[in-house]
Amino acid sequence: MGEYKLDTVLSAVADPTRRAILDRLLVSDARVTEIASAFPISLNSTSKHIKVLERAELVRRDVRGRDHVLSLRAEGLGDAVAWMQRYREFWEERLAALEAFVLEAEPEADIDADAGSDASTDGIAR
Amino acid sequence: MGEYKLDTVLSAVADPTRRAILDRLLVSDARVTEIASAFPISLNSTSKHIKVLERAELVRRDVRGRDHVLSLRAEGLGDAVAWMQRYREFWEERLAALEAFVLEAEPEADIDADAGSDASTDGIAR
DNA sequence: TTTATATTCACCCATGCGGGTGAATGTACG
DNA sequence: CGTACATTCACCCGCATGGGTGAATATAAA
Structure with missing residues (x-):
């Protein structure tokens, strides 16, 4: 079955920076640079983290001209919670x-x- | 704030082998060798996985003579679920x-x- | 067209991790 | 006692990952 999805989601969320990014998006959608400015790491690193979150399908990207607007898409967390609920x-x-x-x-x-x-x-x- | 605990728990659970170990312990307590025999990996690897689960406080170890009996201790999953529930x-x-x-x-x-x-x-x- | 801004791409580096092997430790048992 | 069993320890290896830098790309603006 599609257990690798759980791998992707859980490892994405295991990183504190990426959790903080999700937390940020919980407040409102944001551009890459806006998110990056909230962290001590470089813009490039942030971009990579976002890519990871995208592949985990936890974040949606809406390209508007030169801006990439990110928003939450947390269905995958539902699956993760469902797995944990068994415990x-x-x-x-x-x-x-x-x-x-x-x-x-x-x-x-x-x-x-x-x-x-x-x-x-x-x-x-x- | 104790956010590093969430790091530990989530990265522990992000590995499919470790999730399978937890699933196994959901059925019943088990010794290290018993768990290892259920997986294609070596006994040593299994031992390491168990150590990770212990450090994440998801597994308890009860040493009885030469046997180490493992059991579930999944409180940490509760914290993880609590974090996810916000989404x-x-x-x-x-x-x-x-x-x-x-x-x-x-x-x-x-x-x-x-x-x-x-x-x-x-x-x-x- | 030129310039500035937003984002990614292509590398580089150090570290951690999952896996393996072989030896060491500790306990049970004949 | 010695031997078999259960588990870990000490390494080794390959690869992914988080971090960085500098250049490239694309769009907006002047």
């Missing part, structure tokens, strides 16, 4: 554990005995 | 357009087809 229960374990802790501290609450510590030790295929 | 309206433009199209084509149908990706994303984005 949601795991990052929410922390919240569940905290909740369990609070419940335990509260003498009135009932405690689900095997909730926390067993699942991770079992199920190791040998 | 949600942009990738949902497409869904909105699709929905409008379907509504127009099929006046009688009810459309809550994409339950998987939206319910879980609620509450974070505005």
Whole structure:
């Protein structure tokens, strides 16, 4: 399947400069030079970053004369989020554990005995 | 600000092998060798990938004798999703357009087809 | 037409990364 | 004890990447 798309999107977004560019475009569309001026790197570097974002289909380019106007096109992030959502229960374990802790501290609450510590030790295929 | 964490998590997850390792751990905990055997790459390479996932705090290691048992620890993905959610309206433009199209084509149908990706994303984005 | 502005192209350089191999370490077991 | 197994460490290699510079291209403006 088209998993390489996820590769492209995620590696594009893994760079802090490129994330900052997206953040900038969240405010409004902008030309290449406008974006470049917001960063300590050269115009050329910025241009390359934008190219990466374009290939990841996270940015759209509208050429108007000599200006290239960039805008957000973040569908790919939706796919990335969709992939991550499958792990949601795991990052929410922390919240569940905290909740369990609070419940335990509260003498009135009932405690689900095997909730926390067993699942991770079992199920190791040998 | 701890943005470098996002760097670490996103670049860790940008690699397809590492995503596959996480997928594997979603099924059950596993030893290093077990994980390695699922991939065409060497045991050493796998070990390095696991190290990357550990540094990104996406994987936990429990040393039991000579076995190292790995388990998921995906809180960091929550942060990544939180960052991406700010772009949600942009990738949902497409869904909105699709929905409008379907509504127009099929006046009688009810459309809550994409339950998987939206319910879980609620509450974070505005 | 000449000049100025916007953007990219073609290189160069250092670093990091994914992959591999072979040796070292640590633990279990006969 | 010695041997087998699980994992990592120390390197090596090729390639992609982020950064830079200077020239080229294209359009706007004078």
